[in-house]
Amino acid sequence: MAQRLLGENPSAWAFVLPAMVVIVGLAIVPIGWSLFLSFNSADLIKPAEWVGFANYEALKDDPGLRDAIEHTIIYTGLFVPISIGLGLFLAMALNRQMRFIGIYRTALLAPFIASVAAQGVLFSFIFDERFGVANAALAELHLQTQGFLGDPGQALYVIVLIGIWGGIGFPLVIYLAALQDVPRELLDAASVDGARRWAQLRHVILPQLVPVTVFLVVWQTLLSLQLFDLVYATTRGGPLDSTVVIVYYVYNQAFQLFNAGYAAAVAYVVALFLLILVGAQLVYSRFRARHA
Amino acid sequence: MSRRLPRLPFNPWHLVLAPVAFVFALPLLWMVLSSFMSNAQINQFPPTIIPDSLHLDGWRTVFGDSQFPRWFLNSTIVASVTVISNLAFCSLAGYAFARLRFRGSTLFFLLILLTLIIPFQLTMIPTFIVMDKLGLVDTLAALIVPALVTPLGVFLMRQFFMNLPKEVEEAARIDGCSRLGVLWHVALPLAKPALSTLAALTFLLMWNDLLWPLIAISSDENSTLPLGLTTFQGQHTQDFSAVMAGNVITVTPVLIAFLLAQKTFIQSLTSSAVKG
Numbered sequence: 001m002a003q004r005l006l007g008e009n010p011s012a013w014a015f016v017l018p019a020m021v022v023i024v025g026l027a028i029v030p031i032g033w034s035l036f037l038s039f040n041s042a043d044l045i046k047p048a049e050w051v052g053f054a055n056y057e058a059l060k061d062d063p064g065l066r067d068a069i070e071h072t073i074i075y076t077g078l079f080v081p082i083s084i085g086l087g088l089f090l091a092m093a094l095n096r097q098m099r100f101i102g103i104y105r106t107a108l109l110a111p112f113i114a115s116v117a118a119q120g121v122l123f124s125f126i127f128d129e130r131f132g133v134a135n136a137a138l139a140e141l142h143l144q145t146q147g148f149l150g151d152p153g154q155a156l157y158v159i160v161l162i163g164i165w166g167g168i169g170f171p172l173v174i175y176l177a178a179l180q181d182v183p184r185e186l187l188d189a190a191s192v193d194g195a196r197r198w199a200q201l202r203h204v205i206l207p208q209l210v211p212v213t214v215f216l217v218v219w220q221t222l223l224s225l226q227l228f229d230l231v232y233a234t235t236r237g238g239p240l241d242s243t244v245v246i247v248y249y250v251y252n253q254a255f256q257l258f259n260a261g262y263a264a265a266v267a268y269v270v271a272l273f274l275l276i277l278v279g280a281q282l283v284y285s286r287f288r289a290r291h292a
Numbered sequence: 293m294s295r296r297l298p299r300l301p302f303n304p305w306h307l308v309l310a311p312v313a314f315v316f317a318l319p320l321l322w323m324v325l326s327s328f329m330s331n332a333q334i335n336q337f338p339p340t341i342i343p344d345s346l347h348l349d350g351w352r353t354v355f356g357d358s359q360f361p362r363w364f365l366n367s368t369i370v371a372s373v374t375v376i377s378n379l380a381f382c383s384l385a386g387y388a389f390a391r392l393r394f395r396g397s398t399l400f401f402l403l404i405l406l407t408l409i410i411p412f413q414l415t416m417i418p419t420f421i422v423m424d425k426l427g428l429v430d431t432l433a434a435l436i437v438p439a440l441v442t443p444l445g446v447f448l449m450r451q452f453f454m455n456l457p458k459e460v461e462e463a464a465r466i467d468g469c470s471r472l473g474v475l476w477h478v479a480l481p482l483a484k485p486a487l488s489t490l491a492a493l494t495f496l497l498m499w500n501d502l503l504w505p506l507i508a509i510s511s512d513e514n515s516t517l518p519l520g521l522t523t524f525q526g527q528h529t530q531d532f533s534a535v536m537a538g539n540v541i542t543v544t545p546v547l548i549a550f551l552l553a554q555k556t557f558i559q560s561l562t563s564s565a566v567k568g
Contacts, residue, residue, distance in 0.1 A: 011471060012394035019385035020400055022441040027407040030418035037417060044421065090312065098303045100310075106554065107313035110320060113550045113557065114543045115500035117518035121525050121539055122323050125532055131335050133322065165316065170561060177562045226411055229502040233522050247413045247503075254417050255507055264417055271414040278409045 055265035087171025112169025120233025350533025363520035386449025
């Protein structure tokens with residue numbers, strides 16, 4: 001009887017039970033619960049009240065949300081191509097035998113290991129309008145000092161800059177690993193053909209890096225769309241809400257303004273978009289694997 | 293191109309890499325150095341890079357009247373408990389998914405894959421409600437419980453065990469070893485690279501996390517380092533050297549771990565790419 005219920009390895013259940021309790025209880029159930037919340041008016045204190053599609057209706061014309069989406073798109077549009085392009089360039093530069101290569105790699109990777117909160121705290125001093133070294137250096141060079149994180153027109157771009165400083169390590173490491181996998185024979189064959197450096201790069205190396213680049217585009221986009229820690233540690237969304245991004249907006253709605261139902265609806269719409277993105281990448285890598 | 297230029301006595305790539313590496317290292321160096329400056333020197337104009345003499349005011353503030361030692365302890369507890377529990381439970385579950393056939397295994401594994409791609413902001417509100425119902429909000433347990441087992445960890449361990457040849461294990465089975473015995477005596481010793489990857493990844497994520505502690509913790513004494521640091525910064529906007537000293541405390545443990553085990557960390561990062 002137990003055999004029939006649990007399959008041929010009843011003891012296997014003991015192996016997965018602790019993992020499944022945590023994952024079902026604190027990941028699967030919340031996915032459904034969020035959906036339920038998104039159809040409710042909930043403030044995390046009083047019992048939730050069913051409101052149908054009202055939250056989804058409301059998010060269609062919410063100027064705050066529209067701004068948050070716009071800021072997120074600007075961040076993503078800059079962070080993804082720059083971090084990937086720079087990561088690829090630096091990986092190619094590092095992918096050779098020479099002195100100090102270990103030191104260079106460590107210097108480029110170290111920021112990525114540091115907590116984003118610490119990065120934010122560090123740079124809010126470096127870019128402090130009055131006391132920061134960045135402005136001091138500009139003044140020293142007789143250049144106009146800048147508002148940086150205190151200027152609504154600049155803050156988001158400064159955050160992009162910090163994001164790249166702290167985030168370059170990941171694409172760098174991934175490209176370094178991928179470059180090691182470019183078959184030696186391919187490179188040798190190309191140089192026998194007399195291919196110039198540039199041609200070798202364009203026709204031999206880059207095509208080999210397409211799958212890993214697709215992965216990185218998706219991964220870095222997911223990271224950018226979920227940006228939060230850096231904004232919290234530098235500007236807390238300011239000045240004048242100029243750096244409020246989507247997750248910051250969701251956090252603020254749910255835990256500062258106690259519009260948990262509305263926040264859940266926003267989170268659901270964003271998650272759906274992310275799922276489509278990941279789905280597209282999975283379809284792509286399947287397709288590629290089949291036609292390789 | 294290089295043929296036409298006069299030959300440099302060193303590899304020309306140094307000209308690119310040395311300045312770039314310097315620019316990337318500079319902020320972290322400045323963080324350490326400025327923690328030993330006086331606030332007057334940090335605000336001094338033009339800016340100075342090297343402390344004029346060793347000032348310990350910042351460090352005194354941090355160790356004297358702040359909760360940094362407490363936050364350090366909290367972060368250590370949260371990170372070590374979750375690392376240990378992930379090693380244990382992800383190995384068990386990963387092994388079962390790789391080797392044992394049982395009812396519901398496909399369904400459960402699909403559920404794990406699903407949670408891998410669900411962004412945290414979707415689940416954070418209900419997770420907070422669950423923690424609230426369990427009475428765990430504003431305790432370290434609220435940080436530990438949701439991270440006791442991570443879907444990524446189960447996935448990584450399953451992938452590793454799938455690629456492990458079955459023959460060694462089968463010999464042990466014939467010798468009368470139980471499944472658990474095989475896992476403990478045969479499979480796990482072979483899984484050291486996967487286990488250190490999992491440990492490094494979990495430690496990094498838990499030590500550095502800000503968003504969830506910000507939601508789940510409301511009191512100073514239960515904060516972790518990233519949360520405490522951002523709070524401390526908000527309260528001491530002018531006390532630069534103290535904030536930088538706190539920053540050094542937050543960052544140093546992961547940086548030391550990284551320098552000591554750079555290979556493991558790099559492996560962890562590249563193995564998370566497998567997930568895509």
